[in-house]
Amino acid sequence: MGVVRRFITRSPEETEVLGQFVFCRYARRYRTFLLFGEMGSGKTTFVRGFAGAAGYGNVRSPTFTMVSVYPTPSGRIHHVDLYRLEAPDALYSLGFMDMIGRDIVIVEWAENLPEDVEAVRIDLSVKGEGERVITVSLP
Numbered sequence: 001m002g003v004v005r006r007f008i009t010r011s012p013e014e015t016e017v018l019g020q021f022v023f024c025r026y027a028r029r030y031r032t033f034l035l036f037g038e039m040g041s042g043k044t045t046f047v048r049g050f051a052g053a054a055g056y057g058n059v060r061s062p063t064f065t066m067v068s069v070y071p072t073p074s075g076r077i078h079h080v081d082l083y084r085l086e087a088p089d090a091l092y093s094l095g096f097m098d099m100i101g102r103d104i105v106i107v108e109w110a111e112n113l114p115e116d117v118e119a120v121r122i123d124l125s126v127k128g129e130g131e132r133v134i135t136v137s138l139p
């Protein structure tokens with residue numbers, strides 16, 4: 001079991017700052033980031049900070065398209081949202097397994113991944129109005 005760091009954020013802005021931190025601290029060494037947590041727990045907000053730190057300023061939820069690709073000076077970031085993944089086959093047709101290991105990939109609703117992927121794991125949970133507990137676990 002790798003290192004686990006636990007944070008509490010008290011606003012969406014603080015969750016963005018944590019996303020920025022995780023990008024700056026870990027995105028050179030690790031390429032795959034899996035986000036786990038219920039609806040509204042702050043996954044897209046976290047990605048907004050994460051991609052923002054790479055210089056990309058227009059993050060939106062890719063719920064309908066399942067994947068958005070953000071060009072950045074640090075290379076492409078694939079923002080994946082598996083909320084609507086119905087059959088695991090769709091993952092393969094998205095080219096998901098090919099992105100892994102090549103580009104930076106950050107995945108919302110990683111609960112729906114059909115297989116184990118080595119990744120930094122981010123668990124978000126709602127603690128109270130405006131408060132989130134977020135843990136970052138290294139592989």
Ligand SMILES: Nc1ncnc2c1ncn2[C@@H]1O[C@H](COP(=O)(O)OP(=O)(O)OP(=O)(O)O)[C@@H](O)[C@H]1O
Pocket residue numbers: 009010011012013014015037038039040041042043044045046061108129130131132
């Ligand atoms: N500390 C916090 N961190 C992040 N978001 C917060 C926080 N406090 C309140 N919020 C609110 O919670 C919501 C989080 O929305 P966001 O789209 O980031 O969640 P999500 O986990 O991506 O949801 P979904 O499962 O629908 O994709 C926003 O409305 C945001 O304003």
Ligand SMILES: [Mg+2]
Pocket residue numbers: 043044045061081108
């Ligand atoms: Mg989202």
